[in-house]
Amino acid sequence: MQEGIIIKGIGGFYYVEIANGSIIECKARGKFRKENISPIVGDKVKIELLDNEHGVIVEINPRKNQLIRPVVANVEQAIVVFSLKNPDLSFTLLDKLLLFIEHHGVEAIICLNKADLDEANIFAKVKEIYERVGYKVIKTNGKTGEGIDTLKELLKNKISVFAGPSGVGKSTLFNKVQDKVKMETSEISKRIGRGRHTTRHAELIEIDKNTFIVDTPGFSSIDLSFLEPEELQYTFKEFSDYFGTCKFSSCIHDKEIGCSIKNAVTDGLISNERYNAYVEILKELKENRRTRK
CATH class of the missing domain: 3.40.50.300 (P-loop containing nucleotide triphosphate hydrolases)
Structure with missing residues (x-):
């Protein structure tokens, strides 16, 4: 059994680089198809060698992300x-x-x-x-x-x-x-x-x-549908120091009065550029939610 990483996959063949630098052409074991799992580039895998150049993928390690x-x-x-x-x-x-x-x-x-x-x-x-x-x-x-x-x-x-x-x-x-x-x-x-x-x-x-x-630029589209407008504030790291200090507990730091984050922008503690980007993204998320209804 050898461990390696899939560096390329095409036409049902997967090319796995193992510890000694060799590239092994592999097929995936049938169990993956039954489990509706497809090996992809970047997967850390275990393979059984058939010879010095060919093998079979028998296990895919858990992915950090995809x-x-x-x-x-x-x-x-x-x-x-x-x-x-x-x-x-x-x-x-x-x-x-x-x-x-x-x-x-x-x-x-x-x-x-x-x-x-x-x-x-x-x-x-x-x-x-x-x-x-x-x-x-x-x-x-x-x-x-x-x-x-x-x-x-x-x-x-x-x-x-x-x-x-x-x-x-x-x-x-x-x-x-x-x-x-x-x-x-x-x-x-x-x-x-x-x-x-x-x-x-x-x-x-x-x-x-x-x-x-x-070998290709990533993130060719930016789909923010995973975010609700109220959640956006938590993705801006510098906002965290001010959570819970606004006048209204439901404040999303846009048009509300008594907003601690807007005050921090005025005081130069949060950059105008980051805050303005937040407001623009917030507006986009609100519009997206309206179109989903």
Whole structure:
């Protein structure tokens, strides 16, 4: 019996990397189909070897988490990439991504790319806001290589996925930290009118020992339907110090009077950017609830 991790799955075959670095082509034991369980990339599994190159998956270890887009298990962190310019950073979109990622049990690291365009020193502002509430914030330049060594260090001994809106340089960063798979960049896509790297199935790319990145950007859509408007406040870490101190126990920190969180914003204890993002997301959740009725 050997233990390993599924790094690729296609056409009913699963490619499992075992401790010695060998890749074993496996089929899944029939019991999984009867139990309506499908092995997926990222699964930690036990296999029985049939020979030096083939085996059978006999056990799937419990998953820490499972993502839908891309379909992958046991992702430990998401590198949340936004650009400092072109396109401008949206605090609301950043906060939506952060709460979505954390809902799936994945740690988030904020990566601000295109450092050479940061004439307004947005990086310092974002770093101050988000490190104050516990996030790691790094700065990179995918074209010059600035910050790439720091990024590689953060990737070590983890399974990571890149996430973020279009045009921020996710693919460029992906190509900088490894040279096994070339992912198309927006410049290439526009110039040749098609993608150089078109992946239908997620795959883990091993960039160092026990260090994997998912070969396609994750979280391509942000569905917040798991959250009710009243629950949103609990996803903003800096709000917790003020719970129970508002004038009204039902306060959701929007239009109510006597709100301690709004007072903290006025006093500079909570950032305007984070609070404004909260209000925008709250409005979206309220509208979603109305459309469900």
